Structure formats: C-alpha cells, structure tokens
Amino acid sequence: MKKVNTLMMLVQGFFQNYLVVDRGLSQNTVMAYRDTLKLFFAFECSRQKKSITKLVLDDVNADAILLFLNQLESKRNNSIVTRNLRLAALKTFSLFLTTKDVERSGEYQRIMALPLKKAPHKVIDYLEVSEIKSIIDGFNFENRNDQRDQVLLNLLYNTGARVQEICDLTVNSITFGRLPVVTLVGKGNKTRMVPIWQDTANLLMSYLRKNQILDQPEVSIFLKTL
Known part of the structure; x- marks a missing residue:
C-alpha cells in the first residue's frame, strides 16, 4: 500500500474511530481537530507545492509542525492560545499515529514533546x-x-x-x-x-x-x- 493512501486512510480512522469511538470526544472537539488538520495539510501543500493527494506520513514531522505553528501567528494573526490548541490537536493525532506507524514512532514522539508556548496573563476586564x-x-x-x-x-x-x-x-x-x-x-x-x-x-x-x-x-x- 502506498504511503499516500496510508496517510489518508489513517486520517479517516482517526476521525471515525479513534476520536469518536475510542476517546468519546464531543462533536465540537472533533470539529476543532478537523479544522487543525485541514489547516496543517493546506500549509504543507503550499509549502511543498504539491496536492493533498501527494502528502505522505513523512510530511507529518516536528519541523513541519513548528513551521506551521509559527505561520499561524505571523501570517494568520492567531493568538498564542489558538496556536497551543492547534498543537494539542496535532499531538493527539501523533499519539494515534504511534500505534499505526511504528517505524516512525520516534518522530511522533518528537511532535508530542513540542512545548506549548507561554502566553502572557492578562487581567480580565469586567462590566459593572x-x-x-x-x-x-x-x-x-x-x-x-x-x-x-x-x-x-x-x-x-x-x-x-x-x-x-x-x-x-x-x-x-x-x-x-x-x-x-x-x-x-x-x-x-x-x-x-x-x-x-x-x-x-x-x-x-x-x-x-x-x-x-x-x-x-x-x-x-x-x-x-x-
């Protein structure tokens, strides 16, 4: 089986089985994870100048994810909180992949070790x-x-x-x-x-x-x- 098919099949299994059946996550959480993967894949397609059908498991790596997270802030003007939420979703996807793609488990461990970015704590304004x-x-x-x-x-x-x-x-x-x-x-x-x-x-x-x-x-x- 080609890697390109393997990646897409694993993405399908991630959403249809792992998140919903195994983890029992809410629909809103699943939708947030879906949006994260869509953004990451779109970023990789643009960066590597290839179609989504050409993406393979090797494209899911710590270096690519760091570039993706940085452009969320620099290009999309996302907050640090949003950046960290995207990273959390990608870590969950990587945890899932470690059980399906053992040969690359070391790379997935690198992804899961990526630290969350510290955000400044703001005093919350309130209304009287x-x-x-x-x-x-x-x-x-x-x-x-x-x-x-x-x-x-x-x-x-x-x-x-x-x-x-x-x-x-x-x-x-x-x-x-x-x-x-x-x-x-x-x-x-x-x-x-x-x-x-x-x-x-x-x-x-x-x-x-x-x-x-x-x-x-x-x-x-x-x-x-x-």
Whole structure:
C-alpha cells in the first residue's frame, strides 16, 4: 500500500474511530481537530507545492509542525492560545499515529514533546452591574432579532455559560416552574444544571411563545436569523 493512501486512510480512522469511538470526544472537539488538520495539510501543500493527494506520513514531522505553528501567528494573526490548541490537536493525532506507524514512532514522539508556548496573563476586564443592565435594556423587545439577542445576553450573564454552551441550547434544555433551571452541555459532553432567575425565565418563555417553538423540544433556541 502506498504511503499516500496510508496517510489518508489513517486520517479517516482517526476521525471515525479513534476520536469518536475510542476517546468519546464531543462533536465540537472533533470539529476543532478537523479544522487543525485541514489547516496543517493546506500549509504543507503550499509549502511543498504539491496536492493533498501527494502528502505522505513523512510530511507529518516536528519541523513541519513548528513551521506551521509559527505561520499561524505571523501570517494568520492567531493568538498564542489558538496556536497551543492547534498543537494539542496535532499531538493527539501523533499519539494515534504511534500505534499505526511504528517505524516512525520516534518522530511522533518528537511532535508530542513540542512545548506549548507561554502566553502572557492578562487581567480580565469586567462590566459593572449597571453597565450590563444598560446593554440589556438597550434592545427593542418588539424586534425579533433584538429579542433573541436580549434573551441570549441575559442567559450568558445569569449562568456564566460559555458562548458555545448557550448556542447549543434546545427548547428542552429549559425547565420552567417554581425553580427554573437550564441544562448546559459543556466540554467533553459534561452536563450541568444551572438555576436561572425568574426574570430570565419569563423572558425565555415570552421569546419561545413569540417564535412558536415552545412545543418543539428539539429545536435550537437561538436561531441565526428570525
């Protein structure tokens, strides 16, 4: 079997079996790994002036990955955090390859030994309660998109959830009643239930009714456009 076929077959196995079946990673994590490999392969194709079908296992090496990481910062203006996330994905891919391509296990060990780049620690800015209230109250609740954005910001402020966690919410993620709660699914598909204020619950109820999705449990709460 040619190496070019071996690389592509291993990439397929990495996504279809290793990440999903063996590791049980979330869809968002798998998508992030997919984007990393797409960027790395595109970089290698451009650098070596060859098509992706000509890439082989030898092209997955520590020197190439270092060049790739450096151009993420210099050419794509990615942050150090993004650089480190890309490296983490490539390390996971290399760990997978060590069990499939034993002859090159030494090179994969070199990749896994690449250090994360230290990022400066910044003091996190924050808004005062009055400033947050001013932003939230600035929406026109009669406008459907404004209503959506107001409810979204209320939930972010109320729950402290990550943006992706809020975007992933469906109607059945909300439990109304005397003690309303929202069920969030975070990294690694870890689920947690977070209480929400009655005012937030009332806004949500009004929003769901206005958009006629209250009785559609699997529908995403926050649609891109309304």
